Amino acid sequence: MTWSEYGRLFLRHGWLMVAGAAVCGALALGLTTVQEPVFRARARISMIPGVMDWRMRDLTKELARNAVATFPSDELLAAVQDQIGLQTDAEGLRAGWDDGELIITIEAFAGDAATAGILARTAAREFHSRRSLQFTEQDFIEFIEFEIRNREPELQQIAPNVMTNVLAGLFVGFAAGLALVLMLHWRDEEWLLTRQAIEKSVPQPVLGRLRSN
Amino acid sequence: MNTNPSSRQQDAQEQVAHELRALRASIELACHKPARSVVLLSPDNSVPTADAVWNLGLAFRTDTSSTLLADSDMEDPGLHLLADLDLAPGLRQWLEQKGQPASALAATHDHGLLVLAAGCSNEDPLQWLNTESIGWFAPALMACAERVIWRTPPLDQSPVGVLLAGSADAVLMAVRPGHTRRSRVNRAQRILAQAGIMATGTVLVES
Numbered sequence: 001m002t003w004s005e006y007g008r009l010f011l012r013h014g015w016l017m018v019a020g021a022a023v024c025g026a027l028a029l030g031l032t033t034v035q036e037p038v039f040r041a042r043a044r045i046s047m048i049p050g051v052m053d054w055r056m057r058d059l060t061k062e063l064a065r066n067a068v069a070t071f072p073s074d075e076l077l078a079a080v081q082d083q084i085g086l087q088t089d090a091e092g093l094r095a096g097w098d099d100g101e102l103i104i105t106i107e108a109f110a111g112d113a114a115t116a117g118i119l120a121r122t123a124a125r126e127f128h129s130r131r132s133l134q135f136t137e138q139d140f141i142e143f144i145e146f147e148i149r150n151r152e153p154e155l156q157q158i159a160p161n162v163m164t165n166v167l168a169g170l171f172v173g174f175a176a177g178l179a180l181v182l183m184l185h186w187r188d189e190e191w192l193l194t195r196q197a198i199e200k201s202v203p204q205p206v207l208g209r210l211r212s213n
Numbered sequence: 214m215n216t217n218p219s220s221r222q223q224d225a226q227e228q229v230a231h232e233l234r235a236l237r238a239s240i241e242l243a244c245h246k247p248a249r250s251v252v253l254l255s256p257d258n259s260v261p262t263a264d265a266v267w268n269l270g271l272a273f274r275t276d277t278s279s280t281l282l283a284d285s286d287m288e289d290p291g292l293h294l295l296a297d298l299d300l301a302p303g304l305r306q307w308l309e310q311k312g313q314p315a316s317a318l319a320a321t322h323d324h325g326l327l328v329l330a331a332g333c334s335n336e337d338p339l340q341w342l343n344t345e346s347i348g349w350f351a352p353a354l355m356a357c358a359e360r361v362i363w364r365t366p367p368l369d370q371s372p373v374g375v376l377l378a379g380s381a382d383a384v385l386m387a388v389r390p391g392h393t394r395r396s397r398v399n400r401a402q403r404i405l406a407q408a409g410i411m412a413t414g415t416v417l418v419e420s
Binding site for chain 1: 229232233235236239240243261264265267268269272295385386387388389390391392393394395396398399402411412413414415416417418419420
């Protein structure tokens with residue numbers, strides 16, 4: 001197919017892509033209004049070596065990575081549930097480690113901002129106290145500066161994300177419309193539905209038409 | 214806009230007549246001479262060739278010259294039904310007896326066309342229509358009428374159409390939009406090309 005043929009095709013059927021994008025965008029917007037909100041609360045705990053040499057820095061990183069990998073332990077989860085009086089599972093808590101900033105991030109997810117905040121605050125406090133105890137027992141605490149940086153977690157609504165949903169809907173609708181246009185074109189070409197398709201398929205001119213009775 | 218049913222019907226008939234005249238002119242212009250023998254080919258059985266040949270006969274019909282429609286599709290004959298004639302005697306009997314073709318011809322009363330029915334059904338036409346017999350039966354038929362239009366079996370079922378097309382003035386490829394697949398048309402074109410035949414043009418057969 002030449003570019004001009006593509007152009008004619010999209011002029012003829014392009015409205016399908018626009019309509020598909022509009023319909024799917026509207027559906028996505030509608031879905032957004034019924035989607036359950038999800039809030040994220042984030043607490044940050046710094047874990048900085050007291051002495052800035054490579055050995056201590058590496059040791060700190062290893063300890064932090066281990067702490068993040070085992071987060072949340074069953075004991076920590078049970079303790080958090082006891083303190084806040086809410087049932088939550090391991091999916092609602094997450095930890096991450098930033099190698100550059102030497103920060104452990106504790107994230108909590110919940111359907112309302114208050115619960116997420118309490119969950120993150122409690123989990124961070126519990127994590128800090130348990131690890132502090134552990135580092136003390138292992139004689140690391142003198143060498144590591146380990147403290148919660150923000151007592152009030154940062155709150156953010158992460159779902160529904162209206163812009164992402166609408167953009168995804170528009171994209172899916174546009175792609176579906178494009179697929180439909182190409183299928184219609186294939187149908188026209190394969191079943192010789194248009195005079196242009198016939199004239200492309202046969203080298204001889206179309207001389208006329210006969211009606212079947 | 215005309216809302217009278219009889220006027221609308223008349224308009225439609227005039228439209229059809231105009232299309233037939235235009236088709237005839239296009240065919241004769243495309244083959245650069247009066248088309249005395251015309252073969253209508255179809256890539257597959259998606260095209261109602263009996264109807265198409267019948268209407269093609271009407272397109273070529275004149276008061277001063279006779280037009281003969283010959284049905285070579287001995288597997289699935291159809292012209293005799295449109296002409297309201299018996300299936301036999303027809304082409305098969307004439308070829309079998311090698312007699313005079315006039316004995317097998319029948320004239321339609323209302324349309325002024327001569328019709329040579331297939332003469333049989335569910336038989337392989339290659340038994341009778343082959344490279345040996347074409348040397349005598351094609352000229353014999355041409356002697357019976359000013360113009361002969363052949364209905365042929367679909368090209369994906371029998372090569373009889375190719376055989377007849379080799380000695381025809383005009384070879385028309387019939388395509389039914391929405392029913393005939395491009396792949397079949399391409400295959401039919403390859404079959405014709407292998408035989409060194411170039412179709413004169415394409416005819417759309419529409420309901």
